[in-house]
Amino acid sequence: MITAMLFAGGVGARMKSTDMPKQFLEVGGKPIIIHTMEHFANHSMVDAIVVACKADWIDYLNSLIKKFNVQKVKSVVAGGENGFDSIHNGVMATAEFSKADDDIILICDGVRPMLSEQLITNCINDTKKYGTAVPVTPSIDSLLYSEDGENCNKSYQRSSMYITQAPQGYTMKNILWSHEQAYKRGITNPVSTSELFIELGESVHIFIGERFNIKVTTPEDLQSLRANFYYENYKQFAREELKYGG
Numbered sequence: 125m126i127t128a129m130l131f132a133g134g135v136g137a138r139m140k141s142t143d144m145p146k147q148f149l150e151v152g153g154k155p156i157i158i159h160t161m162e163h164f165a166n167h168s169m170v171d172a173i174v175v176a177c178k179a180d181w182i183d184y185l186n187s188l189i190k191k192f193n194v195q196k197v198k199s200v201v202a203g204g205e206n207g208f209d210s211i212h213n214g215v216m217a218t219a220e221f222s223k224a225d226d227d228i229i230l231i232c233d234g235v236r237p238m239l240s241e242q243l244i245t246n247c248i249n250d251t252k253k254y255g256t257a258v259p260v261t262p263s264i265d266s267l268l269y270s271e272d273g274e275n276c277n278k279s280y281q282r283s284s285m286y287i288t289q290a291p292q293g294y295t296m297k298n299i300l301w302s303h304e305q306a307y308k309r310g311i312t313n314p315v316s317t318s319e320l321f322i323e324l325g326e327s328v329h330i331f332i333g334e335r336f337n338i339k340v341t342t343p344e345d346l347q348s349l350r351a352n353f354y355y356e357n358y359k360q361f362a363r364e365e366l367k368y369g370g
């Protein structure tokens with residue numbers, strides 16, 4: 125069984141949206157999280173979807189799921205105090221029906237509306253083969269390290285640096301082990317699931333992701349996303365005009 129577990133429990137402080145969490149902002153006529161969910165709902169290899177949502181927005185999300193007729197949604201559960209707690213709640217909800225050790229969970233931010241079918245497929249296939257699968261893109265920028273944000277005396281070799289993306293794939297055996305160990309060892313808020321595995325002394329398999337697979341975090345990300353949807357709609361309009369001789 126393959127389950128997509130989306131976490132959308134945050135408020136999006138960096139988006140500077142005061143009245144609505146960023147995952148519910150509309151782009152191209154739909155909330156961002158619905159775009160993200162639809163990529164998994166429409167994928168032939170994905171069997172179920174679980175969402176960990178900010179508790180007081182669950183009813184609203186359920187109404188959106190019904191409005192846009194998003195299929196395969198197994199459950200919507202409350203998020204936690206931080207990102208890791210939200211993921212944990214979603215993992216535990218998935219474990220209620222996904223019982224086999226080699227079942228796969230795809231952990232993804234709810235704000236990845238540019239996911240491609242091929243990226244999801246690659247993640248699933250690599251998880252089946254390696255037990256973990258994390259999409260990355262090679263860093264195209266030089267990297268400097270600073271503890272105080274003002275002074276720097278250390279740099280990193282760009283050719284060995286990678287930017288992590290999502291979805292990140294794990295077998296249920298691996299993800300349940302990592303969460304059990306995190307709580308045993310007092311690891312309370314790892315930045316991502318892949319970094320949790322590394323902190324636990326494990327390695328993760330990486331594969332090349334897609335640069336267009338943006339995570340909508342800042343107002344600039346939202347502007348880029350809306351520009352892309354406008355461009356795609358314009359191309360569709362132009363094709364129809366040519367087809368019908370407009």
